[in-house]
Amino acid sequence: MKDRPTLALLKRIVLLLWSAELWLRRALSRGWRRRYWDLLGECRACGCCCVEPSIHADPLTWHLPIVRWLLYRWQCQVNGMELQGQEDRSHDLIFLCTHYDPVSKRCDSYTTRPGMCRDYPRVLLGQPWPELFETCGYRVRARKSERLRAGIEATSLSPEAKAELRRKLRLD
Numbered sequence: 512m513k514d515r516p517t518l519a520l521l522k523r524i525v526l527l528l529w530s531a532e533l534w535l536r537r538a539l540s541r542g543w544r545r546r547y548w549d550l551l552g553e554c555r556a557c558g559c560c561c562v563e564p565s566i567h568a569d570p571l572t573w574h575l576p577i578v579r580w581l582l583y584r585w586q587c588q589v590n591g592m593e594l595q596g597q598e599d600r601s602h603d604l605i606f607l608c609t610h611y612d613p614v615s616k617r618c619d620s621y622t623t624r625p626g627m628c629r630d631y632p633r634v635l636l637g638q639p640w641p642e643l644f645e646t647c648g649y650r651v652r653a654r655k656s657e658r659l660r661a662g663i664e665a666t667s668l669s670p671e672a673k674a675e676l677r678r679k680l681r682l683d
């Protein structure tokens with residue numbers, strides 16, 4: 512269901528705060544400075560990342576029931592998401608989004624979508640091996656991989672084998 516004007520305003524205010532906090536956290540975090548991947552391409556609006564959006568819970572949120580409950584309430588009341596399940600190993604919470612239309616593959620409140628939707632798939636860049644959806648228009652490329660690329664070029668492999676190796680290692 513499309514956001515009401517008051518809800519849209521609240522989401523815009525929260526988005527400003529969220530974006531500032533994210534920028535600061537990434538600027539300060541060693542993990543972000545050490546990221547291994549660049550992001551290339553663009554969104555093709557395939558809708559895959561809207562089917563079951565997930566949120567990675569930090570340790571506080573994962574272990575404290577009251578914090579998790581607050582997160583659920585916020586996601587439900589403000590962002591229109593309903594909890595579907597959780598991944599115990601990765602501490603990911605899986606939602607269904609009521610703004611997503613599976614037929615048109617569109618978001619009915621795209622201009623007021625939450626920060627987590629705007630940040631996808633950049634949020635994956637800190638992972639050792641980011642997994643994107645097959646239909647996603649984005650792709651990742653290994654950073655600072657010039658020496659590895661030069662090493663592959665220097666081998667006696669066929670051009671096809673070199674290209675395959677670069678593809679598998681995400682060097683192109």
Ligand code: SF4
Pocket residue numbers: 560561564608609610611612617618619620621624625628
């Ligand atoms: S709010 Fe919109 S962009 Fe975000 S998951 Fe739902 S449908 Fe997708």
Ligand code: SF4
Pocket residue numbers: 553554555556557558559560561631632644646647648649
């Ligand atoms: S999976 Fe990728 S291409 Fe598809 S909607 Fe999400 S960001 Fe866009």
